[in-house]
Amino acid sequence: MKLRGFTLVELMVAVAIISIVASIAIPQYSNYVRRSDRADAIVPMARIMEAQERYYADNVTYATDLKDLGYSTTTLTTEQERYVISAQACGSAPLTQCVELVATAQDTQALDGNLIMDSRGKKERKLGGSTYKWN
Known part of the structure; x- marks a missing residue:
């Protein structure tokens, strides 16, 4: 056997x-x-930037408070809660010239870095001390 x-x-x-x-x-x-999962921030950032451009057309300045754009809070937590989006002036440029949206990564998404979009067309991802293009 x-x-x-x-x-x-x-x-x-x-x-x-x-x-x-x-x-x-x-x-x-x-x-x-x-x-x-970056799409969780990219889509709302594009919508906020569109609202910023409409706000700029009416007020000749950008808004750092998202409430001025019709949102219920000063920052926006994305739908999947992977990012918190805020607005600020670009570096040394005044708000009448440039606004920068920063999507701060949360929890495990923080391993991918923060996303940055400005009204001049810059789209970057910052991770640690390094800066990368979106892809």
Whole structure:
């Protein structure tokens, strides 16, 4: 009578192969999810910037308080609560020339950095001391 089955060595080889594949795939998947979750901030930032341009057309200045644009709070927490969006003057430029929207990443999304959009068309992602383009 011949017994059929897997040996311990065969099982250990299979476990090792699965472990190697998982150690590569899981971090890549996590990065992909974080990148795709940027849409949670990009869409509302575009809407806020449109409201800023309408506000500028009427008042010849931009607003740092989102309440001035019709929102219920001074900052906006995105729908999935991955970002908090606020408005501020661009660097050394006055509000009559430029406004900058900053989406501050929350919780695990913080590993992807903060998103910045300004009225001059700049779109950046800041992570630590480094600055990257949106992609």
